[in-house]
Amino acid sequence: MFGKKNEPGTEKKQGFVTRLRAKLNRGDSWLTYDLANLAPGGNIDEEVLEDLEAELVMADVGVEATERIISGLQKSLARKELKDVASLKQGLRTALIEILEPVEAPLIIPDMAGPFVILMVGVNGAGKTTTIGKMARKLQDDGHSVMLAAGDTFRAAAVEQLQAWGQRNSVPVIAQQAGADPAAVVFDAYEAARSRKIDVLLADTAGRLQNQQGLMDELSKIKRVLARHCEDAPHEIMLVLDASQGQNAMVQAEKFHEALGLTGITVTKLDGSAKGGILLAIAHKLNIPVRFIGIGESADDMQAFEAADYVDALLSNES
Ligand SMILES: Nc1nc2c(ncn2[C@@H]2O[C@H](COP(=O)(O)OP(=O)(O)O)[C@@H](O)[C@H]2O)c(=O)[nH]1
Ligand SMILES: [Mg+2]
Numbered sequence: 001m002f003g004k005k006n007e008p009g010t011e012k013k014q015g016f017v018t019r020l021r022a023k024l025n026r027g028d029s030w031l032t033y034d035l036a037n038l039a040p041g042g043n044i045d046e047e048v049l050e051d052l053e054a055e056l057v058m059a060d061v062g063v064e065a066t067e068r069i070i071s072g073l074q075k076s077l078a079r080k081e082l083k084d085v086a087s088l089k090q091g092l093r094t095a096l097i098e099i100l101e102p103v104e105a106p107l108i109i110p111d112m113a114g115p116f117v118i119l120m121v122g123v124n125g126a127g128k129t130t131t132i133g134k135m136a137r138k139l140q141d142d143g144h145s146v147m148l149a150a151g152d153t154f155r156a157a158a159v160e161q162l163q164a165w166g167q168r169n170s171v172p173v174i175a176q177q178a179g180a181d182p183a184a185v186v187f188d189a190y191e192a193a194r195s196r197k198i199d200v201l202l203a204d205t206a207g208r209l210q211n212q213q214g215l216m217d218e219l220s221k222i223k224r225v226l227a228r229h230c231e232d233a234p235h236e237i238m239l240v241l242d243a244s245q246g247q248n249a250m251v252q253a254e255k256f257h258e259a260l261g262l263t264g265i266t267v268t269k270l271d272g273s274a275k276g277g278i279l280l281a282i283a284h285k286l287n288i289p290v291r292f293i294g295i296g297e298s299a300d301d302m303q304a305f306e307a308a309d310y311v312d313a314l315l316s317n318e319s
């Protein structure tokens with residue numbers, strides 16, 4: 001059981017899972033209050049499943065993923081497999097893991113000649129710049145060299161935020177003045193990373209422009225300019241989503257995916273008012289790998305997404 005004890009990072013991960021559980025178990029969080037409350041007599045029937053359905057929808061799971069979960073449980077009920085609260089919880093756990101497992105796919109940096117380019121996208125305030133800082137730390141811990149590109153040139157403060165982070169952590173940051181062409185900044189950074197033999201280039205981008213089409217056009221241009229010079233770049237287009245935005249985050253994900261073709265998602269702010277169900281909605285509907293989940297502002301508050309740990313944290317009723 002403790003076979004992994006001496007693996008580097010295991011202790012950190014355990015701490016993270018414990019904190020994730022505690023954060024998701026705060027006050028009004030869904031399902032973390034005893035499922036038994038849904039079935040006061042301990043007996044599971046159609047009505048209990050209807051109440052559970054309402055809970056799931058309220059927890060941001062989304063109508064479609066909820067239907068999938070409930071119809072599976074209804075079948076189990078008909079087969080008389082849901083005798084009590086414990087078997088309901090077990091059935092629910094299995095259903096949630098089945099939805100989430102396909103998107104459990106950690107970000108792996110391959111050995112390659114040029115830099116592995118990660119383009120970070122998402123609306124303003126989602127946590128892009130913070131996630132870049134956390135990822136840079138993790139990548140360095142794993143022995144990779146890292147460079148940052150200040151591709152959010154819309155606000156001067158955004159460039160400064162990234163530069164400050166880079167300075168504190170001795171990570172080079174390629175930046176130009178506010179208002180510069182983001183595609184030019186990112187391409188400059190790509191050239192610099194290539195000549196300095198940097199392993200990973202993390203490119204920040206703006207989350208808000210005059211309008212949404214403008215933003216998508218700008219991001220598409222960055223992608224195009226990179227691809228012109230290196231066929232496979234960007235190697236990852238990662239959407240950062242704020243979990244406390246609920247279904248609105250889902251709408252954002254669909255728009256970004258349509259415009260850019262996402263290859264990964266990081267979900268932040270699961271420590272806030274988030275109910276945690278948004279990951280199920282994303283997994284069911286978009287089937288895009290969820291790379292990391294974030295539960296706070298510091299570097300240790302982000303870990304690779306693991307379906308079973310996540311479901312156990314959601315269903316746990318100890319805090
Ligand atoms: N509580 C919490 N705050 C976060 C998390 N990730 C980012 N933030 C905060 O959210 C705010 C916006 O983050 P920022 O990285 O600037 O967003 P950006 O506009 O997408 O670059 C900052 O105050 C961050 O510290 C998280 O996982 N939990
Ligand atoms: Mg930012």
